[in-house]
Amino acid sequence: MKPNKEMIWPRIALHALLIVFVASTLFPLLWMASGAFKTYREVLQMPPNLIPAQFNLDNFIELRNYFKVEIFLANSIIVAVVTVILQILVSIMAAFAFAKFNFRGKQVLFLIYLAAMMIPFQIYMITLFRIFVGLHLKDTLTAVILPGTFSMFSIFLARQHILGIPDSYVEAALIDGASYRRILRSIIVPMCKSVIATIAVMAFMNSWNQFIWPLIILDSTSKMTLPLGLARVHGRFRTEYNLLMTGNLIMFVPIFSLYLFAQKYFVRSLALSGLKA
């Protein structure tokens, strides 16, 4: 449609409406961020002021004193980083096998992988918990990490991508005497950068935000990840929103920073998978 003078009012109305949507998205977030620096008295004040009367860091100190929030943060970072690395390794290896090898039962095995992807986690979490108890891994970070390292969806995504790499590349390298591991490292992985980034972003987000599995498998406060630790804070201080918002801010800043850097991978991975962790 060509822009002309008569079209200007509808356009302004459109932008105004969009700004309402955006404001209703952003206002609660700004409110959360400002709440982290407010006193308990100020946080309950209505109408709310978006900019605190004075920026005090007492909430952060209190969260540290009562709940060792820095340990929750460290645990969350460890879990997320290890999950990302392992999930990339596992997915690329399996995807390479499915895309460039021929073996008996390949189609059937791949169908089983796909079927496993369709089963929601909540369906078998009870028995998964029993298995980890049996492995003597209950209440460990290893138990939080391990199930998240296997994403059938990431394998599927990587396989689709590697299928697009011409067989002739692999064959030429084989003739030159390269081993399969060498081919994986020097040919496949460099050509999979975007899919690796997508997997990394997806794995990080799912791991950072996961709640129900840590809730089931962890008991001790020293092992808790941020979402779980903050649920604990919430259990003790139901309405001290200044403390809850401080915890929220600590949990929000890392994932938000990653989003700012890698926006297109977030959108891509979520649009492709569409399934929550």
Add this chain to the structure above:
Amino acid sequence: MKRRRGGDLGTLAFLLAPSLAGLVLFNLVPMVYSIYISLTDWDGVSKTPQFIGLKNFFRVFSEELSRNSFLTTFKFILMYVPVVLVLGLLLSLMIHSVTKGKQLYRAAVFIPVVMSWITVSFIWKWIYDPFGLLNYLLSIFGIKGSMWLGNENTALISIVVATAWKDLGFIAIILLAGLDNIPSSYQEAASIDGANALNRFFRVTLPMLTPSLFFVMVLSLINNFQVFDQIYIMTAGGPLNSTRTVVIEIFENAFSFNRMGFASAQALTLFLVILIVTGLQNWIQKRWVVYETE
């Protein structure tokens, strides 16, 4: 070439071993184990669970709390789906039709999607607090507020609104991708044939968008049959069990009441429900989803 490629068994085993181990240990075994446990009265402690056949599955619908948790989950979904579809469609159409600032709008509405449910739940708990933002805004207009999350008539819908707030950006971005895929020549052709904007929307845009709408509908259903995090934080299933969804039921039966067998039966029943509803959607889609045939 084929022969040599298939021949390197050691490499193949090395490549597949980690994912196979994960598949067997963390997917297949728990699934089969769940089916077995659902047929027993296992309490999570005793060494010798009794085999009780399908009794647990009958209880899933004969026990009031359990039956109601399925109804509550359906109610949640019935409120949630129309809200996010209509608002998501509206939002995507608006972003689609602006030229300036498109990227910025997209980026902004997507932020809640990457946040954790815990963050979202704390924020909305604060909004719904008796002394919170919502009641304050209502008081400006002279409307007396409510205890939103503390009242069994408003708790569920309040959580639906918070959930929709988080998911709206996701729905809108998927639909936006669908809109961007409609060739502009279709619109132009309709214009030349004299179709007005409303006609173009209902005769061209909407039918062409049905595959995307179908996709987000299937996802919304699958995801929200499993709704848990936000409810656990905001109401923990209360007040008066009015927000007690299936996964809250499963979680409590398994980990608070040690009814592992019964909880497994509930979980498998939920899985069956998801399969049936997804299957139904697939069957009905033939009547309303328009696929381009080329």
